[in-house]
Amino acid sequence: MKQLLCCALLLSGLSSAGQTVPAQKDSVKVQELSGVIVISRQASRNKNSNLLSTLDQYLSSHEQVDLIKRGAYAWELMLNGLSSERSVITIDGMRIYGACTDKMDPVSSYVETTNLSRADVKNGQSGNAHGTSIGGSLDLVRKKSGFGNNRFSTNIFSGFESNNRQRVLGTDLQYSRSRWYSDLDFTIRKAANYRDGKKQEISYSQFSKFNLSAAAGYKIDNHSQVEASVIYDDARDVGYPALPMDVSGAKAVIASLAYTKHHLSNTWQEWETKLYHNKVTHVMDDTKRPVVPIRMDMPGWSTTTGMYSRIEGALSRHQFKLTATAHHNRSLAEMTMYPNDPAEKDMFMLTWPDVHTWYAGIFAEDNFMFHRKWTLTGSAGAGYQQHVVKDESGIKSLQIFYPDMPSVKNRFLKNIGWSVQYQPGNWRFSLGSSYSERAPGVSEGYGFYLFNSFDRFDYIGNPGLKNEQSFSLNGTASYANDRISVKGQGNWFHIRNYILGVPAPGLIPMTIGAAGIKIYEQVPFATVYSASLNASYAIVSGLSINGKAIYRRGFTNEQLDLPMIQPFSYGGRLQFSRAAFFAEASIDGAVKQAKYSQLFGETAAPAYTIASLGGGYQFKWKENSIQVRVGVDNLFNHYYTTFADWNRVPRMGRNFFLNLIIGLTEPLHTVQ
Template sequence: MKNLISLVIIILITISNVLGQQQIQIVDEESQSPIPGAHILDSTGEVISITDRDGTFKIEPNHQQIIITAVGYENRSISLDSSVHLIALRPAVFHQTTELLVVGNEDRNDVRSYQNQKPIQSMDRFLENIDGLSMTKRGAFGWEPVIRGQSDQRMNLVIDGMQVFKACVDKMDPITSYVEMNNLSRLKIDKSGAGVAENGTGNSTVNLITQKAGPERLTMDLSSGLRLPDNLRTIQMSGNVADKPGRNSIRFSGSYKKADDFEAGNNQTVENTQYEKFNLNLNYRHTFASNHSVELNYITDKAYDVGYPALLMDATKALADIGQLKFNFAPTSQHFRFKSVMLYANAIRHTMDDYERDVANRTVMRGMYMPMYGTTTTFGTKLAGSATVQSHSFDWFVDGFTSEAYGDMLMQSLDSSIEDMMIYNLDEVRTNNVGIGFRHRFNLSDSVLLKIEENLRYKSLNTLSETHQSFFEGLYDRELSARQRILPSVSGNLLWMIDDRWSTGASVVYSERMGNHMELFGHYIYNYTDGYFYDGNPWLKTERSINTDFNITKESGNQSFSLSLFYKQYFNYIDGILSDDLSNNDFRFKRYANVGDAVLMGGEFRSIHTLSRSFRLENRFSYTYAQNQTLDEPLPLIPPLRGFSTLHFHAGTFRVMTDLEWAARQERIAQISSNEDATNAYAVVNISVEKGWADDSIQTVLQMNNITNEFYHTHTSIGNIYEAGRSMMLSVRVKI
């Protein structure tokens, strides 16, 4: 009887304990699919539970702080209360092998992330400091990002996932110029292009993720700065307003910049490097009671009087309007789930001329003015979700857009007896694209994760202009119809978490690329890198590539490093070939063609050493070797071995950051396909001193760049335009 009573008491206690436990499900933040096998740790690091097949675990209510770890996801620490039933983990594992998270305003500090230390810093400078990225420059404004030697058509550059096409046929308006740093939430950089399910192409990808409205009732951030000697004046403002429950919120940001010509290291003014720019972003978010939410985002960017010393002309007006409507679905446990549906539209207009230039004495297009105008208009949609089929969960993505491009150039001779001439560089050139992609994750063991992604795209390009069409028909003596391709791409990623410090991974990406609208339908487009006028080729074959990527990372409290190596082989590489029949001393022509094979290989290294509580040393190196195997010469515009070393010091709200930015001499130059010359090595020192006041709500930053007044230019500076010499900028930031 006594035993029976004891048994009943034990059973009752057990039942009461079980009934008193809290059940929580762990899901993937992106796909909302459950995460089995996740470890739940208490505050001391002891494993107290593991999630089951449905991603759920039970926990006693006395655990108020837990840490969740799972292979393939970032660790998450969370304070529990009775309302917590669902916890989402951010996929992070494959960022180690393929992606860099570049953080605009958050305070992250790990070997996979970069943070913008200087609030006034331009997007261009910010990107240039990331290893593996370089910038093709034409002056002080509108630098074009290059990932591992690949730019423009060989990389995806998107804003919040939206396709935005440049309107300038001379590439003066890279879309990075449309997102200001105070509006940047994160940069998602996929160097290998392994995220094919979402990027659709297998190309290296930079996604500029903008700041969104949050639940904060009222915040305000103001900053202003002045830089000498180029008189860069900046004023930036951002803020967030939300109602009390946080269901309706609005975020806004705006900036205005104006700069005069800068001075190079020899104290000589570099003419035509001035610019003026205005940017505004509005984001509205409404969260429904069902936890669905809808976002409305609008960016407008206006730049005026933008000088381009490397080019024949300057941009008088560069206008962008970018809109987005996005519906985010609340997490569900259904087998087929939508995560988000987005509709977007954007229009880019670019006007430039050379009325302020000495056109009578230049070597190219001498004796005439050449005002140019270009525009692109794009409409698109993106859908994302996840599904479970026979216990296999995967993410799916649908991407579709249609874009029309136009560009013309008027030529007005100084000789009044010569009639005006006009060229349609692009005329009613239409790009249509629709693709579907899938991402699968397989936990091969507790420490090994395999990710497979595939994408299938349909892409068509055509010109609706009869005259533009007839030009290509005449040039190639073929009848032209819409060019269409089915483009598959696939990637495989394998990650091995060796222990809690070491991880290694490898990826393979196969992708196919159809030439873009410039390569197929561009006409008489001047390439400033080699001085040739290019004509498109609608009959280009698909360019194929295989990229392999290897990464090893060690992360510990004081010493972290990451090493990435890559090898990319191109087949049917698209480039220009000479049109000798038309070329002369003044005008040299090329046509796009599949020129053979090309290879790129190299790597990046990054380390962070925490030397003490106040000092931290960060080193970054990157190198790319690129060879046109058919011509047996280097590919053009490939940066040399380059690096950054940064010593951080902080004591309370006082921070000092000293940068050493350097590059080796580049002698691997393209002389057949381009007319490059060698570039000398250089080293530049920058110092930034920050001080926070009034609980860090007021920050002052004194930034001194190129303090030794080094006279240099980068290898990727078109026309060898020299970089700015010594400059000093003082800025003030107020946070409310």
């Protein structure tokens, strides 16, 4: 044990300093409208029976989250049915831009469940604190052991999944003293190809990943602290069966330094300032594909440096929060084509022509409890954004399409929203509306011949796009008592100047076999709405049943259906727990997709229902424990594909899983 401890201290010394936010700050203070997805394995509110499943699987449990799959790894997160450019995904408030022109590396692919305690979901305009978004925000909140626990603890975990022979191995170490703490964890995952419900092997669905995370905090005095953290994530040999290319390497280094001060005055309670830097490298190629019309290499790089400063306070019946944020990103991606005929020249071009994004913004929110049962929440923000294309040849290439294109584009982005909550007895109602704007993303503005394998078009960015503007409405109604809880939720987005790829006849695509070229244009408006219902009932002590239903719909002003919109989906779960024992049976399914986008190459995703079982037991002695979890997903080996499967690649067939988690805790003497 002592040796382990020394090793932990040594390794955690790699990153100095730290932070004093109370250990697991699960408070949901000014976040009344948000949802929380519990990820920490230690938390009793963790409802996932496969504790060692990927982060994507955890996130998919939330009603507002959809995940687009291009393979078994790095699913693309959508909030409220809106595509990923329309929301902001952060890690502890840090902005990270993916380095892939094909969305193969969402921000969530650079962390591990071991690093995280929870994910905070905010809807629509309320998610504007760390950048402009219209769909909402999802912040992946890291785990911190915090100060003053005076203990050393470690978890050693190992998991296996039968279908793709996924092996998971890792450990986390937590050391907590009154003045400092350190956390260190690493996880290795390695999976082979998976098999679908017809036992067919899905080629190029393998992946392997190594993730290391370290954080340390130092308490300067009773009311201030510093914290440093670093994440290193290295995925290799990642296959994307739904795409024509794979990833030989996706690497990210994410570092931050934060300073927090508490109790500045009776009004101002907490002030946090963080500086961060991250670098993402994405190497995409088709070397593993036996037959291709032309060999291609498509690497991409993204570097982001930024900061935010957030202050929270309370005064009489008000609770408020102010966030100032700024960042700079550089995105560069290139493509080299190697013709099969050696006499022909290689072709090279920039698909992201060294695009620099500067952003600075402020966001303020206030909760006003104007009556015992009534609360009014208001928030507003503004941001300034500049896009600069630095590469001369990149500008010249885009000027073929836009002769007057300037290399610099400035935008001013605004948002405002309010909501009112009413809580009579066991009931709770909320109603709100908001307005927000977003700037086009790097691909939408400056992408150059980006092949989309769903509709088989090459996409060209449009630097002259206007800001998208969203008007939204949201409402919830819920009831909870000791045995029953029911929650209904709905939201509606009316998005003006909606950005969409529109075919440009007459232009010739670059990709061999492509159907044509699409240019990002704006349609007058699009409408997207969602509704969900969640209910649970405690039958007897320890036995409960839970059900959920979700529906979304999205269409343009011409009534053209938007792509990747979830059809009516449902789920049911029967759970039993007594002392250290736990078991559950569940079903998940969807009806046949009736609304889909033929223009995007979609076909109707068929109906499906799958069943799963899970169970576990936790042995405890003193403060130590051994946790065993077993289960089977897709019990009846059903062959299925959903609306979120890129090119309708079938999902995994029957899959058994086994988790073994050993937790050891050593109390430390209180002497410093």
